[in-house]
Amino acid sequence: MDSRSPTPDAGGARERLPNLFEVLSRRTLAPVDLFSFYIYMRDVQRSVDYLDFWLDVSQHMSLCRHYVRELRRSVLVSTPDLEKAGSKRSSQVLENLERASNEQGPSGTYGTKERLSTDQRLSAFLRYDNTGSKHSPQASQHSQHSLDEHTPGSEQPPRPSFMTGQSGSPAGINSDSPNHTVARADIRASAEKILYTYLLPGAEREIILPQGILNNVVDSIEKEGRDDPEVFDGAKDYVFQAMERDAFPGFLRAKALGNIVPPSMMLRLIVGLVALFGAFWTAFVLIFLDMSRATRCWLILPFTVGVYFLASHQYMLDPMMALVGYSEYTFMSFSRVKEPFIRKLLSKRAIMCIGWILIIDVALCCLFIFVPGLRL
Known part of the structure; x- marks a missing residue:
């Protein structure tokens, strides 16, 4: 029976995503190695x-x-x-x-x-x-x-x-x-x-x-x-x-385009929503108490935390962790990204993610800091 599986590269650095045959034949490095694929098949695909x-x-x-x-x-x-x-x-x-x-x-x-x-x-x-x-x-x-x-x-x-x-x-x-x-x-x-x-x-x-x-x-x-x-x-x-x-397309999305696992994504979603809710609640309280703009500058902290964690959940990526070259194998278990092309790809996505975080964070902070106060 003729197999239609792909032909692996003859060696050298890959400037592309690996294929399944290369992963199974142990020709790739973390986080797209065989061990990562095994964990993905066990924990995500359940197969x-x-x-x-x-x-x-x-x-x-x-x-x-x-x-x-x-x-x-x-x-x-x-x-x-x-x-x-x-x-x-x-x-x-x-x-x-x-x-x-x-x-x-x-x-x-x-x-x-x-x-x-x-x-x-x-x-x-x-x-x-x-x-x-x-x-x-x-x-x-x-x-x-x-x-x-x-x-x-x-x-x-x-x-x-x-x-x-x-x-x-x-x-x-x-x-x-x-x-x-x-x-x-x-x-x-x-x-x-x-x-x-x-x-x-x-x-x-x-x-x-x-x-x-x-x-x-x-x-x-x-x-x-x-x-x-x-x-x-x-x-x-x-x-x-x-x-x-x-299974393999989902594995590449999770490991080549992201660096956190589903439990971490859920945790970040919860923390992000709670932080964002707290930021909005505090912002309206400070506005209706007619607090000074200097006091309202403290809103930067909860807004930044909330937007950062929600963006991490949306992109399946912790941008700061990606920039230092780490990926999550299992929940709270991290390893260094060793595949060169994957590291470059994650760094580019991390920079893009940080850009969106800054834009949204600045917009929210400006809105609630510079809006005139009104004491009720």
């Missing part, structure tokens, strides 16, 4: 299960790549004579898969019709490996022949692997295995865990998918016994497009 499914499928792909790398190493160690003789048929396909995974980097594409992706070659190898072949030089030669039949043409860069641990190894590897290797049973268990956690009716964290896509995944795993990454391609692409369409 973090979709994001977790996408990340778990990416982790499953990483697990499969690690399994293939370990398999290649075991073949080379157990058959050193093949290297000396110049024959690499037993490990050539595994070496090609590993090289493609290592070379993908930032230039990897996501969804090109003309190419036969490495993901498909990896899935083809795992399907053949699952039919009962053993991890021996002879079996590896048969695996090479079978995979070559399925994957004509030159190597193409695959989609990146996203979920890797801090040590650089794929997440989800059984740490009890010798040398942290991955067994074929681990891949099977990973595929079944995704199925039973997200896809089956009544699952613990069930996500809604089209019935056709759901049936294909269930049949492939339960009836055909497959556990290769290609099983989840349809569901993964559907979830990606759903997040890109329904």
Whole structure:
């Protein structure tokens, strides 16, 4: 299934807003990083299960790549004579898969019709490996022949692997295995865990998918016994497009155009209305008591507080916090804005917001300070 997901940049500073693929592949910085998107999906969209499914499928792909790398190493160690003789048929396909995974980097594409992706070659190898072949030089030669039949043409860069641990190894590897290797049973268990956690009716964290896509995944795993990454391609692409369409635009509005979270916005609305009400009440009292203009100058304080907080609520932005380069992750939890383009964008919006605050504040203060008093 061809993915319509966007192609990430090859690197360098972005002079634009990031796309969803760049966020999910951890190529962005705060406040538009993956952690911020996770919090947004959890707290605002209330649909973090979709994001977790996408990340778990990416982790499953990483697990499969690690399994293939370990398999290649075991073949080379157990058959050193093949290297000396110049024959690499037993490990050539595994070496090609590993090289493609290592070379993908930032230039990897996501969804090109003309190419036969490495993901498909990896899935083809795992399907053949699952039919009962053993991890021996002879079996590896048969695996090479079978995979070559399925994957004509030159190597193409695959989609990146996203979920890797801090040590650089794929997440989800059984740490009890010798040398942290991955067994074929681990891949099977990973595929079944995704199925039973997200896809089956009544699952613990069930996500809604089209019935056709759901049936294909269930049949492939339960009836055909497959556990290769290609099983989840349809569901993964559907979830990606759903997040890109329904959640990501709101995330960019909240994090790239604003720097406060909904609880803070509500608090600022309440404080702003109370301060503005107090300012108007005090202003009319001072006017009808015929107080001096010097005394009425104190109205600047409540009017400024009220207008500032109401403008912050309206723009979803604290202008002073934006100018010093901070954004709110969760309520009263702040972090520095590290994405250069986002920081410039927030600074421009902060200056515009401060301009409107000053205009409205000056207009209100002049109105209630210079109007003639009338003692009742």
